[in-house]
Amino acid sequence: MIEAIVFYVFSAVLVASAVMVIFARNPVHSVLFLILCFFNAAGLFVLMGAEFLAMILVVVYVGAVAVLFLFVVMMLDVDFAALRAGYAKYLPVGAAVGVILAAELVFVLAPWAFSPSVPEAIAVPIPDPGQIHNTRALGLVLYDQYVFVFQAAGLILLVAMIGAIVLTLREREGVKRQSIPRQIARTRAEGVETVAVKSRQGVDV
Amino acid sequence: MGNILLTGAIEIGKILLVIVPLLVSVAMLTYFERKVIGAIQLRKGPNVVGPFGLLQPFADALKLLTKETIVPTGANRVVFMMAPVLTLLLSLVAWAVIPFGYGMVLADINVGILYLFAISSLGVYGIIMAGWASNSKYAFLGALRSAAQMVSYEVSIGFVIITVLLCVGSLNLSDIVMAQRNVWFFIPLFPMFIIFFVSALAETNRSPFDLPEGESEIVAGYFVEYSSMSFAMFFLGEYAAMILMSGMTSILFLGGWLPPFDIAPFNWIPGLVWFALKTAACLFVFLWVRATMPRYRYDQLMRLGWKVFLPFSLLWVVLTAGVLMATGWIAR
Numbered sequence: 001m002i003e004a005i006v007f008y009v010f011s012a013v014l015v016a017s018a019v020m021v022i023f024a025r026n027p028v029h030s031v032l033f034l035i036l037c038f039f040n041a042a043g044l045f046v047l048m049g050a051e052f053l054a055m056i057l058v059v060v061y062v063g064a065v066a067v068l069f070l071f072v073v074m075m076l077d078v079d080f081a082a083l084r085a086g087y088a089k090y091l092p093v094g095a096a097v098g099v100i101l102a103a104e105l106v107f108v109l110a111p112w113a114f115s116p117s118v119p120e121a122i123a124v125p126i127p128d129p130g131q132i133h134n135t136r137a138l139g140l141v142l143y144d145q146y147v148f149v150f151q152a153a154g155l156i157l158l159v160a161m162i163g164a165i166v167l168t169l170r171e172r173e174g175v176k177r178q179s180i181p182r183q184i185a186r187t188r189a190e191g192v193e194t195v196a197v198k199s200r201q202g203v204d205v
Numbered sequence: 206m207g208n209i210l211l212t213g214a215i216e217i218g219k220i221l222l223v224i225v226p227l228l229v230s231v232a233m234l235t236y237f238e239r240k241v242i243g244a245i246q247l248r249k250g251p252n253v254v255g256p257f258g259l260l261q262p263f264a265d266a267l268k269l270l271t272k273e274t275i276v277p278t279g280a281n282r283v284v285f286m287m288a289p290v291l292t293l294l295l296s297l298v299a300w301a302v303i304p305f306g307y308g309m310v311l312a313d314i315n316v317g318i319l320y321l322f323a324i325s326s327l328g329v330y331g332i333i334m335a336g337w338a339s340n341s342k343y344a345f346l347g348a349l350r351s352a353a354q355m356v357s358y359e360v361s362i363g364f365v366i367i368t369v370l371l372c373v374g375s376l377n378l379s380d381i382v383m384a385q386r387n388v389w390f391f392i393p394l395f396p397m398f399i400i401f402f403v404s405a406l407a408e409t410n411r412s413p414f415d416l417p418e419g420e421s422e423i424v425a426g427y428f429v430e431y432s433s434m435s436f437a438m439f440f441l442g443e444y445a446a447m448i449l450m451s452g453m454t455s456i457l458f459l460g461g462w463l464p465p466f467d468i469a470p471f472n473w474i475p476g477l478v479w480f481a482l483k484t485a486a487c488l489f490v491f492l493w494v495r496a497t498m499p500r501y502r503y504d505q506l507m508r509l510g511w512k513v514f515l516p517f518s519l520l521w522v523v524l525t526a527g528v529l530m531a532t533g534w535i536a537r
Contacts (some may be wrong), residue, residue, distance in 0.1 A: 002209070028337060032284070035330070052376075055319035063326030064356065066331070071352055074337050074345075133315060135376060178504070 007047055013038035027073045031066060038062045052135040219311055222298050226384055231444045232262035238492050245496040272433040277339060280430065284338035289435045291426075292331030292442035299324040299449050304379045304478035306462045318366055319376035321453060325362075325408060328446060329355040332410075332417060332427045335439070339430035347426025350503065351410060351417035357510035359409040364518035365401040368394060368525050371535070378395050382461030389465075391458040397521055398458045400514050402490070405450040407510070409443065413498035414506055451487035452480075459483045 010172055017036040024030045038061045045054035195203050236251065243250025251258035276282055280529065302317040304310040314320060329352055336348020370376065372394070373384040391398040407414040418426035428439045455461060461481075462476030501509070529535040 026281075028281075028284070032334075051314060051316050052319070055316050055323050058323040059319065059326055063323060063329075063359070067329055067352055067356055070330075070337075071349070074333070135316060150357055180508070 003047065007044070010040045010043040014044070028070065031070045031073050034069070035062055035066050049133055052138060065182065074085070152161065220301075223311060227297070227445060228299060228441070228446070229353045230448060231441055232266065234261045234444050234448065234488060235245060235265070235440075237488070238495075241489065241492045242436035242496045245493070254281070266437065269433055269437040274435060275430075277341065277430050279340035281340070284334050285430075286435065288327040288331050288335035289431065289438035289442070291334065292466060293445070295324055295327050295331065295537065296442045296449060302378055302458070303449075304382060304461060305480055308379075308472075309462075310379065310476065313377065313379060315378045318370065318376050318381065318457075321378075321449075322359075322363065322366060325353075325446075325449070325453075326359050326410070328494055331439075332441065333432070335425040339427070341430050343423045343425075343429050344427050346418045346423045347429070350423075351427060354407055354410070354414065354416065354506060354510075357507060358404040358514070359398055361514040361518045362404045362408065364522050365397045365404070366457070367467040367521040368397050368518070368522050371522070371525050371529055374535070378456055378461075382456055382463060385463060386458040386467070389458065389463075394458065394525070395516065398454075400518055401449070401457065402454060402487070404510075404514065405454060406491065406494065407506070409446045409450050409491075411447065412495040413501050415500060415504060418505055447488065447491055448484065451484045451491065454487045455483035457479060459487075 017033045017040065020033040021030045021069055023038065038057060042057045042062075044053040045057065078156055092182070197203055238259070240250040240258075251261035254260045254264045276285060299321055300321050301311045302314055305314070330353075332351045333348045336344045336346075336351070339345070369381065369390055372390065373381045375381065375384075398524055406412075408418050416426075418428070423429075427434060433440060460479075462480040464471035464474065464476075526535075
């Protein structure tokens with residue numbers, strides 16, 4: 001009974017905060033509600049016994065992705081009046097798009113059902129949860145069975161990352177940079193020069 | 206129904222048994238810090254309130270309690286008040302999985318180390334929220350610095366944890382300690398021990414990486430607008446996080462509750478005492494570093510995180526995995 005109560009609490013908060021992500025006026029509040037959303041999803045994962053997925057959800061989405069979201073959103077100079085100015089103008093278009101999307105979803109989902117042969121169709125049979133711990137089961141599937149696919153996915157992400165860096169990197173002239181090896185390799189002879197200055201003559205530097 | 210209530214009461218009792226000593230040790234840590242830094246700087250430190258000044262932290266807490274709580278006019282009230290609560294909360298909930306001795310743990314979950322990693326990666330929210338909600342430029346600058354810093358050092362902490370996990374073969378904290386019966390991990394993984402400790406300094410915003418609160422440049426950083434109890438909660442949270450990081454260091458590298466040698470005079474002492482001693486030793490190094498090192502410059506901090514620690518720890522993960530595979534010692 002307690003599990004059912006906890007499930008409904010998590011789900012209710014999840015749905016409510018998901019709604020608030022859209023309806024919050026302040027974008028920073030939206031991001032904070034999104035984080036609350038992730039947390040409740042993690043709670044639901046724990047209830048289902050998938051504690052590894054729950055922790056990874058918190059580490060990756062809440063600990064890293066949402067921090068960057070918050071970072072960007074906070075830096076934006078949001079003018080709330082300007083945001084609401086076009087509200088009435090865009091409302092019909094937005095509503096039309098929403099209705100069409102909802103209708104499409106209904107058309108697709110209404111006749112959709114699980115095939116009775118799904119358990120056999122899954123290439124990797126689900127290991128018995130009593131025998132094998134779910135972190136281990138995930139590891140076996142990801143790193144043993146599908147290791148090459150996994151590596152390929154990693155390579156694709158690497159290419160995307162390098163692409164982003166190449167696109168945004170620009171070399172500027174005249175920027176002074178610190179070079180740690182050069183700094184350490186400097187000797188006293190290079191840096192200090194003793195000059196005997198004659199009176200009333202000065203030095204040429 | 207009565208059964209459920211009884212179990213609930215016992216669990217709450219256990220939680221209090223962890224939280225109350227923890228809060229007392231946070232108070233004592235502030236005293237310890239002032240005494241240690243006093244000794245390093247040839248001063249006496251607090252010595253007036255109570256015997257040897259031992260009651261000083263409680264006097265400070267009382268003083269903060271009686272101060273006025275000020276919320277700045279332009280502040281976002283809800284987020285402003287939530288930030289210190291969140292900071293303290295996060296540094297307390299992490300203790301749920303810390304094993305203090307054999308079987309002495311509130312929740313012996315299978316993914317304990319991931320839970321700790323997740324909780325410590327959330328610590329940045331309290332700071333960002335405080336900086337943004339204060340609506341003050343110094344607070345905001347401190348929060349931005351902190352966000353960049355914590356995200357950078359988390360990556361190398363992650364790699365250090367992966368190295369330890371490769372040697373253990375389990376994410377459970379009790380298993381990690383038991384795997385160190387023969388040799389504590391700081392001997393075979395010495396470079397990772399150093400990286401973990403330095404990253405822990407950065408993760409808890411301690412000197413020499415205390416740029417988010419660098420008082421000489423940005424007043425006091427993210428908590429400049431806070432006063433009274435909300436300020437005290439940030440303070441408590443920061444010190445509890447320090448104790449947590451020291452506890453993590455002793456679990457991952459110093460053998461947790463295990464005695465240094467499993468022979469007569471050492472194994473008479475209970476594991477809890479060993480764990481406390483190891484954690485206290487790590488905390489002493491935290492304070493020692495604070496009194497010794499000057500603050501890093503911001504670009505140097507970023508360079509250390511991304512260009513030194515990250516490649517080195519990645520290399521070490523590959524090396525450890527390679528050695529374990531080649532020798533067949535890998536845990537299955």
